[in-house]
Amino acid sequence: MKNLSKLTFLAFTLVCLYSCGPQKTEEVTEEIAVVEDAKTPSLTLVGETGESLITNESVLYDAESGAIYVSNIEGTPTEKDGKGSISIIDKEGNVINQDFVTGLDAPKGMGIANGNLYVTNIDELVEIDIASASIKNRYPVEGADFLNDVDTHDGKVYFTDMNTGKVHMLDGGEVSTISEGHESINGIAVADDGTIYGLDASGLIKWNADGTTSIVNSEVTGGDGLVILGDGNFIASRWMGEIWFVTEGGQTLMLDTKAEESNTADIGFIPEENLVLVPTFFKNKVAMYQIDY
Numbered sequence: 600m601k602n603l604s605k606l607t608f609l610a611f612t613l614v615c616l617y618s619c620g621p622q623k624t625e626e627v628t629e630e631i632a633v634v635e636d637a638k639t640p641s642l643t644l645v646g647e648t649g650e651s652l653i654t655n656e657s658v659l660y661d662a663e664s665g666a667i668y669v670s671n672i673e674g675t676p677t678e679k680d681g682k683g684s685i686s687i688i689d690k691e692g693n694v695i696n697q698d699f700v701t702g703l704d705a706p707k708g709m710g711i712a713n714g715n716l717y718v719t720n721i722d723e724l725v726e727i728d729i730a731s732a733s734i735k736n737r738y739p740v741e742g743a744d745f746l747n748d749v750d751t752h753d754g755k756v757y758f759t760d761m762n763t764g765k766v767h768m769l770d771g772g773e774v775s776t777i778s779e780g781h782e783s784i785n786g787i788a789v790a791d792d793g794t795i796y797g798l799d800a801s802g803l804i805k806w807n808a809d810g811t812t813s814i815v816n817s818e819v820t821g822g823d824g825l826v827i828l829g830d831g832n833f834i835a836s837r838w839m840g841e842i843w844f845v846t847e848g849g850q851t852l853m854l855d856t857k858a859e860e861s862n863t864a865d866i867g868f869i870p871e872e873n874l875v876l877v878p879t880f881f882k883n884k885v886a887m888y889q890i891d892y
Contacts, residue, residue, distance in 0.1 A: 631818050631843075631850065639844050639851040642875060642888040646692040650883040655686075657748070657824070658867035658876040658885055659709040659716075664729075666695070667867065667876060669885055670706040670718060677745065679704040679721060688885060690874060699732055708749035708787075708865055710756055717756045717769070719746035724758060724769055738774050740767055748824070748865055752789040759784045759797065766797065778806065786825035786835065786865065798822030798835055803845055818850050819843045824866035826875070834875065836863040842875070842888075854888065861886075 654672040661668065667688045674682035683703035687696040703725065706718045715735065716727040722743035726736040740746060744762035751757065756769040757777075766778040766787065786798035795806040802817040803825075819835050822843075826834040833845040840857035843850050854877075856863060862880035869876070873890040 631852070640853065640890045640892045642842065642854045643891055644886060645874075645889045646690075646887040648688055648692045648694060648884045651694060651697060652686055652688075652878075652885060653883050654880055655864070655878040655883065655885060656707045656880060657709050657865035658878050659711065660867050660869050660876065661711055661729075662870075663711075665689075667885075668699070668709055668716060669878065670703075670709055672705045672707070674705060676705045676707075677721065683720075685709075685716070685718065685727070690869060690872070690887065692885070692887060700727055700734070707747050708758060710749035710751040710758070712751040712754050712756055717749055717751070717758075719749055719758055721746060724749075724756065724767075724774065736772075738769055738772075740774055743767075747785050748787045750787050750789045752793055757787055757789060757795060759787050761785050764799075766795075778810070778812070781812075783821055786822050788825040788827050788833075790827050796825060796827065796833070798825050803833060803835060815847050816845050816850060819845050823864050826866060826868040834866065834868070836866045836877070838862055838864055838880070842866065842877070 652669050652671050655669050656672050657670040659668045669686045671684045674680040681702050683706040685700040687699045688694050704720050706720055708719045710717045714729055716729050718725045724738040728735045743760050747759045747761045749758045758767050761783055764779055764781045764784055765776050768775055768777045782800035784797055784799040788796050797804050800820055802820050803815040804812045805815050806812050822835040823838045824836040831846055835845050836842045840863050842854040842863050844853050861882045864878040864880050867876035875888040877886045
């Protein structure tokens with residue numbers, strides 16, 4: 600951490616454990632029944648960045664440009680301190696642009712639509728013009744407390760508020776709340792057909808056509824990052840150091856880095872290379888894992 604005394608670091612760590620980590624304290628130690636399946640993929644570490652990405656929370660791959668964006672909290676996850684930034688790396692782990700955008704407030708989830716990068720910024724959604732690396736718009740969210748993950752579909756931007764249990768949408772410059780009552784809602788992902796999936800205290804959930812939700816998997820609770828693999832398969836991370844292969848019928852632990860105290864926050868994914876991008880938060884680097892089938 601930059602310029603942090605031991606006392607400050609301890610306080611920061613406690614804030615992250617209770618605010619950034621999507622799981623409750625009792626959920627950190629819960630045992631999840633592991634379903635063994637010979638066809639379940641595994642993860643192999645193939646690369647990582649240096650340690651310049653300070654408290655990196657989210658990683659996003661841009662399929663159009665090949666760029667990989669990283670959100671760095673740097674300061675305190677709940678304070679408007681202007682210390683946050685967005686960096687750009689490549690799939691080999693090289694930092695291409697450390698300070699692509701600076702002056703943010705604990706940036707977390709990211710999504711891309713219409714040539715813009717959208718980033719949650721505590722209580723607002725920030726719209727960044729990718730071509731000019733400049734902030735175009737800020738969309739305040741009334742009553743927001745801890746905006747977190749982001750995904751996009753058909754020009755719409757979907758994002759979660761972990762502390763209020765709400766899911767918001769930006770469409771045509773207007774923010775609306777599309778769903779609420781989801782305890783510790785964090786990860787969100789939208790399938791190609793527009794179906795929305797999320798991770799909250801109840802597990803992996805799905806929004807039905809009538810606006811109701813149903814539980815796809817109730818075992819992997821308090822998830823952080825969510826990747827849709829297709830055919831009913833998902834990858835979900837839990838902040839304290841777990842990455843799970845998740846299906847409607849079960850779940851298998853693919854990676855456990857808790858012993859190394861390496862977090863697994865809002866993961867990204869490069870589908871054409873089956874590469875999972877893992878922000879390690881306090882380790883200040885992004886790790887790249889190959890999926891082996």
